[in-house]
Amino acid sequence: MATENTQSIALDSSADSKVEGHFKRNRFVYGFGALVVAIGAALRIYLDTMGFSVGTDFYSDEFQVYWMPLLYGELILLGGFTVILSTYLWLTRETDASAISKELELKRYWKMLSIFSVMAIWGGLIGANAIESDAAWHQVTIRDTDFTPTHIIIFYFALPALTAMLVPAFIWVHTRVPAYMNKISIPFLAVVCGILMIMPNYGFNEWGHTFFYAEELFAAPIHYGFVFLGWSLFFLIPLAMQIISHMARLISETTAEGYQAS
Incomplete structure (x- = not known):
């Protein structure tokens, strides 16, 4: 009985240590993922609370008080985040790929997957909580200006936030992962x-709605740009194949070296 209790305690301790190790290794994706979910929820609640009460008339004093400061804050936050982080990653880049061990390289691949996981969470929030809201908004209110509550949240924060994450991630991967250093991954x-070019397409979309399409029809030709540029996400498939092939090679090599050392 004592032996069984000892074994049970040992198994419980082992399980606890594995769970603790999992969260420690993946603290970035859990922490940053929780942050983006909180931001998305806060913006959605703000939109539902303030949209129709003080957001239907751009020229009203209430709109200038409750919505334009949010727009300016979003632009400053995303612009500063992208520029500062990208500059830091470039200035602190590694130049000697041979100095990076296989274990460290493999660890960075896992971190790369964590970054894409956070982006997927944010993209899911956009698709589930934002896109249909903008279409519904234009069906019930007059398009008097490009700055509507849904546009301020979607076009000037939610979608640009993907670019704000992608650009630093692109720099980090190409300056920290040996397989991508001194070259460029086309996918x-x-x-x-x-994703970056979706932003100037906003302007084209608004221009088209102002002069040609009063109604918000999803299949309108003015929306073709969003569909075409959105297809760039299909390049995630060959990018995933690149990452998986490199990780498989590293896992095989590090495992073989571990057996030889033992």
């Missing part, structure tokens, strides 16, 4: 450029 570049 990764295509994803970054496609």
